Amino acid sequence: MTTLAGLDEVIGRRFPFPRRHFLSVADLNVVEVSSLLDLADGFVALNRQTSKKLDLLKGRTLMNLFFENSTRTQSSFELAGKRLGADVVNMSPRSSSISKGETLIDTAVTLNAMQPDILVVRHASSGAASLLSQKVGCSVINAGDGQHEHPTQALLDALSMRRAFGRIAGLKVAICGDVLHSRVARSNVAMLQMLGAEVRLVGPPTLMPAQAERWGAAVHHDFRKGVAGCDVVMALRLQLERMDGVMAPSQREYFRFYGLDREKLAHAAPHARVMHPGPMNRGVEIDSDVADDPDVSLIQDQVEMGVAARMAVLASLAARLDNA
Amino acid sequence: MRPQAFTNVRVVDPASGWDGPGAVLVRDGVIADVAQGGGLGSLSEDVEVVDGGGALLLPGLVDLRVKTGEPGAETKETLKSAALAAAAGGVTSIVLQPDTDPVVDEPSVADFILRRARDIHLVHVYPAGAATKGARGERMAEIGLMAEAGCVYITDADRPIVDSKVMRRVLAYAAGFGMQVAHRPADPWLVAGAAASEGEFAARLGLPSAPAAAEKIMLERDLALVELTGARLIVDQVTTALALESLERGLSRGLPVTATASINHLSFNEIDIGDYRTFCKLDPPLRHEDDRQALIEALSTGLVKIVVSAHAPAPAEDKRLPYDEAAPGAVGLQTLLPALLAFHHDGRIPLIDLIRTVTCAPADLLGLPAGRLAKGAPADLVLCDPNAPQVIDADKLVSKSKNSPFDGRTLQGRVLRTVVDGRTVYEAG
Numbered sequence: 001m002t003t004l005a006g007l008d009e010v011i012g013r014r015f016p017f018p019r020r021h022f023l024s025v026a027d028l029n030v031v032e033v034s035s036l037l038d039l040a041d042g043f044v045a046l047n048r049q050t051s052k053k054l055d056l057l058k059g060r061t062l063m064n065l066f067f068e069n070s071t072r073t074q075s076s077f078e079l080a081g082k083r084l085g086a087d088v089v090n091m092s093p094r095s096s097s098i099s100k101g102e103t104l105i106d107t108a109v110t111l112n113a114m115q116p117d118i119l120v121v122r123h124a125s126s127g128a129a130s131l132l133s134q135k136v137g138c139s140v141i142n143a144g145d146g147q148h149e150h151p152t153q154a155l156l157d158a159l160s161m162r163r164a165f166g167r168i169a170g171l172k173v174a175i176c177g178d179v180l181h182s183r184v185a186r187s188n189v190a191m192l193q194m195l196g197a198e199v200r201l202v203g204p205p206t207l208m209p210a211q212a213e214r215w216g217a218a219v220h221h222d223f224r225k226g227v228a229g230c231d232v233v234m235a236l237r238l239q240l241e242r243m244d245g246v247m248a249p250s251q252r253e254y255f256r257f258y259g260l261d262r263e264k265l266a267h268a269a270p271h272a273r274v275m276h277p278g279p280m281n282r283g284v285e286i287d288s289d290v291a292d293d294p295d296v297s298l299i300q301d302q303v304e305m306g307v308a309a310r311m312a313v314l315a316s317l318a319a320r321l322d323n324a
Numbered sequence: 325m326r327p328q329a330f331t332n333v334r335v336v337d338p339a340s341g342w343d344g345p346g347a348v349l350v351r352d353g354v355i356a357d358v359a360q361g362g363g364l365g366s367l368s369e370d371v372e373v374v375d376g377g378g379a380l381l382l383p384g385l386v387d388l389r390v391k392t393g394e395p396g397a398e399t400k401e402t403l404k405s406a407a408l409a410a411a412a413g414g415v416t417s418i419v420l421q422p423d424t425d426p427v428v429d430e431p432s433v434a435d436f437i438l439r440r441a442r443d444i445h446l447v448h449v450y451p452a453g454a455a456t457k458g459a460r461g462e463r464m465a466e467i468g469l470m471a472e473a474g475c476v477y478i479t480d481a482d483r484p485i486v487d488s489k490v491m492r493r494v495l496a497y498a499a500g501f502g503m504q505v506a507h508r509p510a511d512p513w514l515v516a517g518a519a520a521s522e523g524e525f526a527a528r529l530g531l532p533s534a535p536a537a538a539e540k541i542m543l544e545r546d547l548a549l550v551e552l553t554g555a556r557l558i559v560d561q562v563t564t565a566l567a568l569e570s571l572e573r574g575l576s577r578g579l580p581v582t583a584t585a586s587i588n589h590l591s592f593n594e595i596d597i598g599d600y601r602t603f604c605k606l607d608p609p610l611r612h613e614d615d616r617q618a619l620i621e622a623l624s625t626g627l628v629k630i631v632v633s634a635h636a637p638a639p640a641e642d643k644r645l646p647y648d649e650a651a652p653g654a655v656g657l658q659t660l661l662p663a664l665l666a667f668h669h670d671g672r673i674p675l676i677d678l679i680r681t682v683t684c685a686p687a688d689l690l691g692l693p694a695g696r697l698a699k700g701a702p703a704d705l706v707l708c709d710p711n712a713p714q715v716i717d718a719d720k721l722v723s724k725s726k727n728s729p730f731d732g733r734t735l736q737g738r739v740l741r742t743v744v745d746g747r748t749v750y751e752a753g
């Protein structure tokens with residue numbers, strides 16, 4: 001097996017993650033996050049080679065348990081697991097036993113009996129991954145739980161920013177749109193603040209969580225003022241069913257005031273970059289003109305960084321497994 | 325049954341205002357004599373003397389808000405298991421919520437419950453009747469017939485009566501039969517889908533939440549309807565500082581309103597939810613600490629007069645779920661008294677005032693023959709060591725369901741013996 005020069009050294013620095021599970025950014029500290037980002041950097045280089053395979057997770061089984069559909073995150077974890085040499089199984093309980101009345105815990109306990117080493121879970125309820133982690137013997141990775149957290153997304157976003165700007169400390173980041181329902185926003189606020197960025201939350205009052213100002217981030221309802229001088233403008237996905245008079249009056253009104261387009265982006269810093277966790281509603285929260293411009297958009301980088309960031313998490317959890 | 329004399333006890337009887345040494349003589353299921361300060365004098369030879377060893381002797385507790393699963397969901401709790409839990413907690417009279425399956429919205433279901441309770445023969449059981457058919461908030465239930473059958477108040481339990489016209493008619497009609505209506509103040513649209521109290525904590529956990537104003541909005545409506553109809557209202561579990569302000573204004577205008585507080589909202593705040601602890605998922609949800617403090621203050625000033633256990637059994641399969649899918653509610657019959665004593669131990673509320681909220685205050689509100697240590701009253705008594713510490717182990721609770729938020733908590737106070745109509749129905753082992 002060939003490895004990139006220097007990767008061995010990166011992998012050698014892989015630090016044994018001091019936790020069994022990867023559930024929440026709130027559980028992490030700066031040292032852990034920095035180590036994960038360093039490790040992920042090494043994997044980015046690996047992923048750009050022809051031969052991408054390592055054997056850090058050889059013999060290990062990774063189970064993707066997605067109660068909510070997500071092609072992007074699921075395939076990202078699948079690739080991350082396979083590139084590290086794990087056997088990967090994808091389960092979509094939506095189409096099988098859950099509809100027969102089996103509970104989350106029953107499903108988890110059943111799968112646990114098949115002796116997976118790592119369970120990657122996405123579920124529509126906040127706290128679902130944490131609940132599951134209390135009932136199974138393997139490591140659990142939270143791939144999104146309701147409106148709570150999506151920690152690997154925050155890690156890949158931080159990685160994308162660090163590679164684009166060379167640092168995170170001191171960056172001004174505006175997180176824009178449906179903050180209320182967004183687990184991406186919650187994880188990103190926690191991680192970016194931990195790493196020293198200045199975070200702002202921008203969106204209509206109906207899409208802001210109660211007392212969001214107490215998260216230590218400035219809250220703006222005027223998009224242009226909110227993004228003023230920002231290095232990064234991150235647009236969040238707004239589910240279409242929340243438009244149409246529910247949380248916002250209409251798509252066109254939302255786009256007019258909160259959609260990220262060239263004109264609004266001009267209020268950010270001159271070198272500002274645009275991010276989006278995907279999948280995008282083009283013409284709703286973001287304009288294609290901006291999203292597809294490689295000079296300003298980091299959106300494709302985010303997808304690439306996603307695989308590397310997840311490899312870093314898997315490798316770190318596996319390092320703990322090896323020590324066990 | 326031999327007469328019994330309870331001696332060497334500290335008698336706390338809020339109805340007469342006595343808190344001090346004394347003794348109580350029980351004969352033929354009723355209290356034959358009460359000695360406040362002194363002894364009972366010379367006792368005839370057939371009297372069995374129970375030496376309380378300095379423990380508290382209280383009137384048996386009266387709990388206005390209890391749910392069981394019978395009829396309809398006996399895996400949660402049966403009338404028998406609830407009665408055993410009540411006995412173990414020193415609760416001698418329970419009022420059952422009507423939201424069973426079938427709903428207590430006509431006299432035969434009330435008859436069934438009363439007949440079962442007579443067969444079980446442990447504690448006094450009183451049904452509450454539904455205000456509307458199926459507790460759906462649309463058409464009035466047979467309130468008069470249920471009153472005749474023995475229902476002690478009218479309520480749709482957890483479900484607010486949304487339609488103000490229906491609520492007005494229920495209040496007015498029930499008053500014609502001398503029945504009070506208990507109503508949960510919650511704006512149905514604001515609370516729809518909510519699992520927590522709106523604020524920083526719920527936002528961080530990503531839980532769907534409702535603002536405290538939801539409680540105030542509905543309470544203000546209810547107060548206006550009370551003013552309109554002149555009917556008496558029981559405010560079912562006030563939980564927020566905002567609603568307490570409304571309540572205070574209503575009472576100062578002389579409205580015939582009585583508010584209850586649940587022991588859970590007096591004992592816990594939202595932080596106890598911690599890492600999505602579903603045993604702390606309640607309806608109404610746990611509030612901010614400011615709200616809890618305001619509620620304790622309201623209890624000490626008498627703004628809130630009654631404490632309920634809000635006993636709501638939910639089996640493990642309904643609780644071992646993601647937080648927003650888990651069933652709300654907590655069992656509480658067995659922990660009510662020791663949990664309440666916490667405010668006595670803290671020095672927040674005098675013991676006699678605390679005991680009033682679970683004895684003569686609820687009994688007098690409904691006119692039940694309970695809650696007092698008076699000559700001729702039914703001999704419903706609790707002997708309790710107020711200082712004995714105990715760590716609550718939910719698995720050891722008597723209820724069929726073990727969903728206690730007090731699990732793992734240390735409480736001070738232990739029921740030693742519970743007496744109903746002169747019969748000992750519980751004795752600590």
